[in-house]
Amino acid sequence: MKGKLITLEGIDGSGKSTITRFLNSHPSFSNAVFTREPTTSWIGDAVYKAIESNTDHLAELMLFTADHANHIATLIRPALEEGKIIISDRYSDSRYAYQGVTLREKFDEPMEWVQQIHEGWTVVPDLTILFDIDPEIAVRRCGKRGEQTKFEKIELLNGVRKNYLRLAEKEPERFVIIDTDRDLKEIENDVLQAITSIMES
Ligand SMILES: Nc1ncnc2c1ncn2[C@@H]1O[C@H](COP(=O)(O)OP(=O)(O)OP(=O)(O)O)[C@@H](O)[C@H]1O
Ligand SMILES: Cc1cn([C@H]2C[C@H](O)[C@@H](COP(=O)(O)O)O2)c(=O)[nH]c1=O
Secondary structure (H helix, E strand, C coil), X not given: CCCEEEEEEECCCCCHHHHHHHHHCXXXXXXXXXXECCCCCHHHHHHHHHHCCCCCHHHHHHHHHHHHHHXXXXXXXXXXXXXXXXXXXXXXXXXXXXXXXXXXCCCCCHHHHHHHCCCCCCCCCCEEEEEECCHHHHHHHHHHHCCCCCCCCHHXXXXXXXXXXXXXXXXXXXXXXXXXXXXXXXXXXXHHHHHHHHHHC
């Protein structure tokens, strides 16, 4: 039986990694494969070099996309063939949402262009959980965490959030939107409910 691919998406500080850690320690997911983008491969390392420097936005996209292609070939497709549950902290929707903002000067519809270059070879998730939150709150949370990347800027994150919501509106059957400006326990319960329903489908 083919596996299931579940992706966690949202702006920086929306709570994805916190929920990933919760799922990783939950007994129902002891056999699940946990992964992320950027990946921990040498290509993922190259992506972080780009994030942490003043790299051309198109070059940055190509690095993110190369990391994704390698992720699919070396982990996603094999794990799905083995019937595994895969949970990825970020995946292709991050590219559509983020580079759909950073490439605004280069393309009239940058998000749609980034989606087009993925067509024909990417693997579409069975479920994408979108952690939605006001960027002001998210950046405040990141500040407490003490990490700041160039993407953790309110104006950029407002555009990224809008892109995410547009993606969810176009594919309501794939997306579950969870408001993460709430108590962690409530969020955890909603996430478990969303994953349980896709597992039973
Ligand atoms: N429901 C919540 N209420 C209050 N604080 C939260 C909640 N969820 C996460 N946080 C805190 O917000 C900060 C960011 O959370 P987390 O690292 O999970 O976000 P993220 O979406 O993974 O961010 P990034 O994409 O930048 O890694 C952390 O300090 C975390 O402890
Ligand atoms: C996969 C992916 C990520 N990003 C951005 C989003 C974050 O600001 C950084 C690093 O991600 P992390 O979760 O904080 O480690 O990269 C992006 O712009 N495009 C992508 O495809």
